[in-house]
Amino acid sequence: xxxxxxxxxxxxxxxxxxxxxxxxxxxxxxxxxxxxxxxxxxxxxxxxxxxxxxxxxxxxxxxxxxxxxxxxxxxxxxxxxxxxxxxxxxxxxxxxxxxxxxxxxxxxxxxxxxxxxxxxxxxxxxxxxxxxxxxxxxxxxxxxxxxxxxxxxxxxxxxxxxxxxxxxxxxxxxxxxxxxxxxxxxxxxxxxxxxxxxxxxxxxxxxxxxxxxxxxxxxxxxxxxxxxxxxxxxxxxxxxxxxxxxxxxxxxxxxxxxxxxxxxxxxxxxxxxxxxxxxxxxxxxxxxxxxxxxxxxxxxxxxxxxxxxxxxxxxxxxxxxxxxxxxxxxxxxxxxxxxxxxxxxxxxxxxxxxxxxxxxxxxxxxxxxxxxxxxxxxxxxxxxxxxxxxxx
Amino acid sequence: xxxxxxxxxxxxxxxxxxxxxxxxxxxxxxxxxxxxxxxxxxxxxxxxxxxxxxxxxxxxxxxxxxxxxxxxxxxxxxxxxxxxxxxxxxxxxxxxxxxxxxxxxxxxxxxxxxxxxxxxxxxxxxxxxxxxxxxxxxxxxxxxxxxxxxxxxxxxxxxxxxxxxxx
Numbered sequence: 272x273x274x275x276x277x278x279x280x281x282x283x284x285x286x287x288x289x290x291x292x293x294x295x296x297x298x299x300x301x302x303x304x305x306x307x308x309x310x311x312x313x314x315x316x317x318x319x320x321x322x323x324x325x326x327x328x329x330x331x332x333x334x335x336x337x338x339x340x341x342x343x344x345x346x347x348x349x350x351x352x353x354x355x356x357x358x359x360x361x362x363x364x365x366x367x368x369x370x371x372x373x374x375x376x377x378x379x380x381x382x383x384x385x386x387x388x389x390x391x392x393x394x395x396x397x398x399x400x401x402x403x404x405x406x407x408x409x410x411x412x413x414x415x416x417x418x419x420x421x422x423x424x425x426x427x428x429x430x431x432x433x434x435x436x437x438x439x440x441x442x443x444x445x446x447x448x449x450x451x452x453x454x455x456x457x458x459x460x461x462x463x464x465x466x467x468x469x470x471x472x473x474x475x476x477x478x479x480x481x482x483x484x485x486x487x488x489x490x491x492x493x494x495x496x497x498x499x500x501x502x503x504x505x506x507x508x509x510x511x512x513x514x515x516x517x518x519x520x521x522x523x524x525x526x527x528x529x530x531x532x533x534x535x536x537x538x539x540x541x542x543x544x545x546x547x548x549x550x551x552x553x554x555x556x557x558x559x560x561x562x563x564x565x566x567x568x569x570x571x572x573x574x575x576x577x578x579x580x581x582x583x584x585x586x587x588x589x590x591x592x593x594x595x596x597x598x599x600x601x602x603x604x605x606x607x608x609x610x611x612x613x614x615x616x617x618x619x620x621x622x623x624x625x626x627x628x629x630x631x632x633x634x635x636x637x638x639x640x641x642x643x644x645x646x647x648x649x650x651x652x653x654x655x656x657x658x659x660x661x662x663x
Numbered sequence: 664x665x666x667x668x669x670x671x672x673x674x675x676x677x678x679x680x681x682x683x684x685x686x687x688x689x690x691x692x693x694x695x696x697x698x699x700x701x702x703x704x705x706x707x708x709x710x711x712x713x714x715x716x717x718x719x720x721x722x723x724x725x726x727x728x729x730x731x732x733x734x735x736x737x738x739x740x741x742x743x744x745x746x747x748x749x750x751x752x753x754x755x756x757x758x759x760x761x762x763x764x765x766x767x768x769x770x771x772x773x774x775x776x777x778x779x780x781x782x783x784x785x786x787x788x789x790x791x792x793x794x795x796x797x798x799x800x801x802x803x804x805x806x807x808x809x810x811x812x813x814x815x816x817x818x819x820x821x822x823x824x825x826x827x828x829x830x
Binding site: 366369399400401404405407408409410411412414415418419422430434437441444459460461 | 687689690693696712713716717719720723724725727728731732735788789790
């Protein structure tokens with residue numbers, strides 16, 4: 272009974288496909304999985320918009336939407352109708368083809384990232400040998416759509432926003448990949464299914480999730496920071512800050528194209544939270560051995576929604592980082608820490624089982640963090656700003 | 664040669680052609696990205712997963728962005744007044760055709776020296792690539808890493824020198 276509930280979607284799909292002749296079974300099965308993904312994640316997106324507006328409202332000591340339905344839960348329907356019926360304004364001198372294709376490229380690239388995430392036991396769309404590499408390759412393609420949007424609008428604010436966004440995304444791409452390489456080193460495979468299977472073991476009832484190791488904890492923090500910057504979320508949302516750049520690279524988009532950009536951004540948040548849950552939080556495995564009767568897909572989506580709630584929380588709490596602070600943080604702090612994390616993983620693997628490796632690895636990461644932070648703070652000159660071009 | 668191969672080859676060649684023939688430089692860069700994507704899909708069609716995804720990650724995710732930044736930060740995005748083709752295009756075409764013919768002859772001639780393998784090509788996993796890189800090909804790997812480090816240090820020095828001038 273427990274296994275049937277756990278595998279209920281897989282069994283449903285097999286039952287639906289069994290009515291068809293043998294040649295059609297594989298394509299239709301893939302089609303059903305794709306339709307399920309396209310249906311589930313935008314529905315979660317609608318839920319998240321309400322969650323975000325109410326949550327931010329409460330953090331900022333106001334109520335948030337409460338007119339449409341009880342507690343504002345029908346707000347996404349109102350938003351959807353509004354964005355569908357707004358006039359689609361394209362500036363006269365804008366590059367029409369590129370302007371049209373930018374939101375499409377973003378949404379297609381983001382949806383493709385969901386293909387390798389294992390959302391439950393046996394519930395991944397494709398089990399690729401190089402699954403993690405596929406995810407990062409597709410994620411790198413989203414930067415191109417940001418640039419296309421900013422450049423084709425023929426608007427100085429859009430262009431500035433696009434350049435800042437692309438610079439930020441490239442800078443944080445490196446720590447994102449390096450912190451995932453630590454997980455790949457320990458597991459010995461790029462396949463996300465094998466990474467989850469390696470974490471699905473229990474000692475004294477507690478799971479082997481990588482976040483419960485010193486290098487995994489540090490790696491998860493760095494992955495979270497890099498993921499927040501990759502999806503342009505506050506405190507890294509200078510490219511789209513409302514008070515800074517009008518709306519950054521999607522200033523000139525209205526109506527449904529703006530809704531597509533919004534959808535693409537939030538789906539990017541979901542997919543990278545899903546990846547973080549898979550790499551560090553054990554994917555679909557339960558937190559305690561006793562809780563394994565709960566279906567695996569409930570655990571996966573709970574972890575994703577928890578990450579989303581933390582992202583919304585951080586958005587409401589922390590102030591925005593300036594562009595040069597952002598870049599300094601990426602290249603001078605996070606990147607050296609990720610490289611040190613790789614050394615840490617190597618030490619963990621080769622010191623053998625026992626308490627020694629816990630102490631050595633924890634001291635290494637914590638000590639490096641404190642020393643680097645102190646060194647970084649000593650170099651800050653808190654005097655009057657010197658300008659490169661404006662003084663001469 | 665299957666339909667998929669012809670389709671992908673058509674996309675790649677079309678991307679390359681439009682990258683040369685279009686007037687707007689940023690459109691050319693985007694068409695070049697389509698050509699890169701076509702190449703990556705050709706790798707994937709041959710079951711070379713790692714090569715295909717690395718092509719997407721490096722070429723589309725980094726090289727295309729770099730090309731686009733270079734166009735943005737210089738004044739290359741304006742269409743040049745006297746057209747995009749040089750006057751000696753015939754000579755260029757002859758030289759390119761000669762080089763292509765030479766390379767094609769060399770590749771076709773070398774096919775007879777390959778061991779005669781029957782059956783399906785072996786499935787190469789990422790683990791095998793990793794073992795090969797760290798075992799047999801570790802010297803080329805380290806040399807390439809040294810080259811990349813030299814390029815990185817050189818880029819930083821060029822950028823730093825500019826900052827020292829202003830002050």
